[in-house]
Amino acid sequence: MRHTITMLVENKFGVLSRISGLFSGRGYNIESLSVGETMDPAYSQMTVVTSGDDLIIEQITKQLNKLVDVIKVTDVTEFEHVEREMVLIKVKPKAERKAEVLSLAGIFRGRVVDSSEDTYTIEVTGDEKKIDAFVNLMTPIGIKELVRTGKVAILREGMKK
Amino acid sequence: MKLTGAEIFIECLKREGVKHIFGYPGGVVLNIFDMLYDNKDVKLILTRHEQGAVHAADGYARATGKPGVVLVTSGPGATNTVTGIANAAMDSVPLVVFTGQVPTVLIGNDAFQEADIVGITRPCTKHNFLVKDVNDLAVTVKEAFHIASSGRPGPVLIDLPKDVTVGKTEFVWPEKIGLAGYKPKYEGNKWMIAQAAAEIQKSKKAVIVAGGGAIISGATKELKELAEMAQIPVTTTLMGIGAFPETHKLSLGMPGMHGTYYANKAIQEADLLIALGMRFDDRVTGKTDAFAPNATIVQVDIDPTSIRKNIRVDVPVVGDVKRVLTVLNKMLKSEAKGQWTAVRKAWLSQIDQWKAERPLSYNPDSEVIKPQFVVEKIYELTKGDAIICTEVGQNQMWAAQFYKYDKPRTFISSGGLGTMGFGFPAAIGAQLAHPDKLVIDVAGDGSIQMNIQELATAVINKLPVKVAILNNGFLGMVRQWQELFYGERYSHVGLDVVPDFVKVAEAYNAVGLRAKKPSEVEPVLKEGLFKIKKPVFMDFVVDWREKVFPMVPAGAPIDHMLFDEKKQEKKHKLRAVK
Ligand SMILES: Cc1cc2nc3c(=O)[nH]c(=O)nc-3n(C[C@H](O)[C@H](O)[C@H](O)COP(=O)(O)OP(=O)(O)OC[C@H]3O[C@@H](n4cnc5c(N)ncnc54)[C@H](O)[C@@H]3O)c2cc1C
Ligand SMILES: Cc1ncc(C[n+]2csc(CCOP(=O)(O)OP(=O)(O)O)c2C)c(N)n1
Ligand SMILES: [Mg+2]
Numbered sequence: 001m002r003h004t005i006t007m008l009v010e011n012k013f014g015v016l017s018r019i020s021g022l023f024s025g026r027g028y029n030i031e032s033l034s035v036g037e038t039m040d041p042a043y044s045q046m047t048v049v050t051s052g053d054d055l056i057i058e059q060i061t062k063q064l065n066k067l068v069d070v071i072k073v074t075d076v077t078e079f080e081h082v083e084r085e086m087v088l089i090k091v092k093p094k095a096e097r098k099a100e101v102l103s104l105a106g107i108f109r110g111r112v113v114d115s116s117e118d119t120y121t122i123e124v125t126g127d128e129k130k131i132d133a134f135v136n137l138m139t140p141i142g143i144k145e146l147v148r149t150g151k152v153a154i155l156r157e158g159m160k161k
Numbered sequence: 162m163k164l165t166g167a168e169i170f171i172e173c174l175k176r177e178g179v180k181h182i183f184g185y186p187g188g189v190v191l192n193i194f195d196m197l198y199d200n201k202d203v204k205l206i207l208t209r210h211e212q213g214a215v216h217a218a219d220g221y222a223r224a225t226g227k228p229g230v231v232l233v234t235s236g237p238g239a240t241n242t243v244t245g246i247a248n249a250a251m252d253s254v255p256l257v258v259f260t261g262q263v264p265t266v267l268i269g270n271d272a273f274q275e276a277d278i279v280g281i282t283r284p285c286t287k288h289n290f291l292v293k294d295v296n297d298l299a300v301t302v303k304e305a306f307h308i309a310s311s312g313r314p315g316p317v318l319i320d321l322p323k324d325v326t327v328g329k330t331e332f333v334w335p336e337k338i339g340l341a342g343y344k345p346k347y348e349g350n351k352w353m354i355a356q357a358a359a360e361i362q363k364s365k366k367a368v369i370v371a372g373g374g375a376i377i378s379g380a381t382k383e384l385k386e387l388a389e390m391a392q393i394p395v396t397t398t399l400m401g402i403g404a405f406p407e408t409h410k411l412s413l414g415m416p417g418m419h420g421t422y423y424a425n426k427a428i429q430e431a432d433l434l435i436a437l438g439m440r441f442d443d444r445v446t447g448k449t450d451a452f453a454p455n456a457t458i459v460q461v462d463i464d465p466t467s468i469r470k471n472i473r474v475d476v477p478v479v480g481d482v483k484r485v486l487t488v489l490n491k492m493l494k495s496e497a498k499g500q501w502t503a504v505r506k507a508w509l510s511q512i513d514q515w516k517a518e519r520p521l522s523y524n525p526d527s528e529v530i531k532p533q534f535v536v537e538k539i540y541e542l543t544k545g546d547a548i549i550c551t552e553v554g555q556n557q558m559w560a561a562q563f564y565k566y567d568k569p570r571t572f573i574s575s576g577g578l579g580t581m582g583f584g585f586p587a588a589i590g591a592q593l594a595h596p597d598k599l600v601i602d603v604a605g606d607g608s609i610q611m612n613i614q615e616l617a618t619a620v621i622n623k624l625p626v627k628v629a630i631l632n633n634g635f636l637g638m639v640r641q642w643q644e645l646f647y648g649e650r651y652s653h654v655g656l657d658v659v660p661d662f663v664k665v666a667e668a669y670n671a672v673g674l675r676a677k678k679p680s681e682v683e684p685v686l687k688e689g690l691f692k693i694k695k696p697v698f699m700d701f702v703v704d705w706r707e708k709v710f711p712m713v714p715a716g717a718p719i720d721h722m723l724f725d726e727k728k729q730e731k732k733h734k735l736r737a738v739k
Pocket of ligand 3: 607631632633637
């Protein structure tokens with residue numbers, strides 16, 4: 001099963017490598033990983049999406065906790081939480097489908113962040129399903145390039161930490 | 162007053178109570194070595210290879226429980242430490258390894274003798290540091306010693322760029338350290354311990370498996386108290402040897418691939434298995450789904466990742482063995498009805514029967530020296546009062562099987578990584594820590610050649626380590642597998658009679674002795690161990706055909722053991738016994 005794990009870590013060089021090395025060295029897979037500074041620049045927040053049976057997920061969280069630079073690990077999958085990711089998608093529609101692209105972007109609350117004569121670059125934010133749906137709609141229209149951020153996640157207020 | 166980084170380094174070692182370090186010099190650590198030239202507090206033992214330095218520090222640490230310290234140069238000096246560091250990590254040995262590094266401005270430039278040692282050792286250290294500013298040096302050293310020696314111990318590496326050790330700052334020894342993400346848990350959960358107590362009271366056929374963690378924790382007394390009170394037999398893993406006296410009636414010796422028949426039988430038949438500081442290594446469990454099939458499993462371990470890693474656990478207790486046992490023993494004492502002896506009677510007599518059925522044994526010979534005989538003689542002559550280090554292979558297993566260890570930290574062996582070449586430098590470290598003890602390396606003719614250069618270190622530092630080479634002319638353990646599982650195709654395992662170990666010893670100004678017949682074993686040992694006060698190589702020319710038994714083939718359940726049936730069946734034949 002897929003799990004989303006968030007971590008509060010020391011904002012030091014080498015931390016990312018410790019975490020990615022732990023995953024590769026022990027044969028765990030990473031579906032996505034994102035890192036950013038927290039309000040306190042001494043710490044970063046990481047979100048990893050991984051998969052495995054219960055025993056593997058238990059090992060992963062324990063192994064992450066064991067790293068000296070990792071302060072706190074939460075498997076948010078177990079709790080009510082909000083997940084978001086963002087996609088930047090550059091489409092190259094035929095002239096007659098340009099309007100369709102803009103209206104779909106509107107439905108998905110996307111924003112056009114760049115445009116040229118024959119392309120639009122659209123930003124869409126949401127949970128994974130929403131992003132997938134938007135990507136699926138754009139595919140037949142003609143995707144030139146696509147980047148996804150990977151997930152970030154936060155617990156809903158009142159959820160045990 | 163401002164101190165240089167090199168001076169701060171020495172100050173920190175003094176504060177940590179370090180008297181000896183092992184090392185090897187080079188370009189970027191010249192200034193640190195200059196500080197060590199006439200330092201009275203910290204003495205550096207120059208080894209002949211950086212790998213030897215790390216293993217020696219490791220032996221020092223295993224013999225004392227205190228962290229071993231290493232100082233080497235950048236590049237090749239640093240990369241030469243990697244095997245030693247990985248070895249210490251696998252066996253949870255506290256080390257602090259300092260490596261020189263090129264100046265910070267040159268890092269990443271492929272500078273002369275630059276190696277990304279922090280990157281290289283990230284997966285095989287407990288933690289590592291690159292110090293970028295001399296102002297961070299003291300706190301980093303303090304953190305490193307704390308991390309190395311607390312919780313589940315392990316090696317920590319500190320990379321020291323040249324400009325950091327040359328740079329100056331005010332020396333401040335920090336009172337406290339931060340480490341928000343590092344908080345080992347020593348006290349076990351009371352409720353879980355109560356569960357364990359309840360399981361013990363319920364059980365009829367309980368067995369304790371004590372491991373390296375029982376020794377690290379210093380839980381010998383508490384373990385003995387538990388075993389004797391609740392009448393539970395104890396088997397000790399290779400790393401746990403000495404945690405429970407092997408001469409004790411309740412001792413089952415070692416479990417696993419080359420463990421005793423009765424230890425493996427007891428585990429397989431048990432209704433309760435209590436794991437104390439052991440991590441269910443595959444050499445111990447054999448086929449995991451067939452391991453201890455009838456047992457409720459209680460596991461006490463300070464490292465949560467050791468729990469439920471490869472074996473299901475019914476009662477997990479995260480904590481220090483000694484502290485958990487202290488609480489557990491108290492619970493059992495207050496609740497027990499004093500009927501343990503009656504409850505365990507049938508179980509213990511079953512175990513006695515297994516012990517009688519298949520004790521550890523070999524076929525003595527009057528013509529050729531049996532390697533097991535050499536180990537037995539060592540035990541007899543030392544009366545068990547020695548520190549035994551081992552190399553890796555058959556020699557290691559025989560040293561584990563045929564000598565009886567009654568005290569912790571008297572058996573020093575590379576368990577997890579199985580590093581040939583570990584035993585001899587480790588013995589040098591152990592001898593430095595215990596100058597008055599008899600320290601013996603039980604060696605193979607292959608392994609000893611992996612760090613044989615350290616004989617110079619032993620001779621020059623007057624560390625009278627005794628090496629008993631079980632010379633079978635082969636990489637014996639590999640040959641054994643080829644004989645049993647590869648149709649006797651002895652591919653690249655022959656070592657011949659080169660070198661002449663007696664002459665090698667003499668070339669290093671040590672003493673070399675040789676025994677070729679069983680009758681020569683005792684005189685050689687008596688002279689080598691007790692009369693000569695120098696390092697000695699004792700070359701025992703042993704029967705190359707000997708194999709280590711019992712043996713559980715890789716991946717089989719641990720009660721599927723092979724024995725040498727030569728005696729019973731005349732023909733040289735092996736039989737699997739369930
Ligand atoms: C050729 C060869 C053959 C071998 N054959 C065998 C064999 O037949 N049988 C055998 O047993 N081994 C054998 N070994 C050794 C084996 O590979 C493992 O090294 C060994 O079994 C591990 O023992 P362990 O789990 O007790 O100790 P370790 O690997 O040292 O693990 C110690 C455990 O204790 C925990 N711990 C540490 N400190 C504490 C504390 N204070 N409180 C609580 N827990 C703590 C740690 O977290 C860890 O989980 C062999 C090795 C070689 C090289
Ligand atoms: C550094 C290293 N290389 C290879 C091995 C694989 N190996 C395990 S035992 C062994 C043979 C050891 O030979 P020897 O030291 O003569 O011991 P014996 O088994 O003959 O007693 C080998 C090659 C190892 N454990 N360590
Ligand atoms: Mg050999």
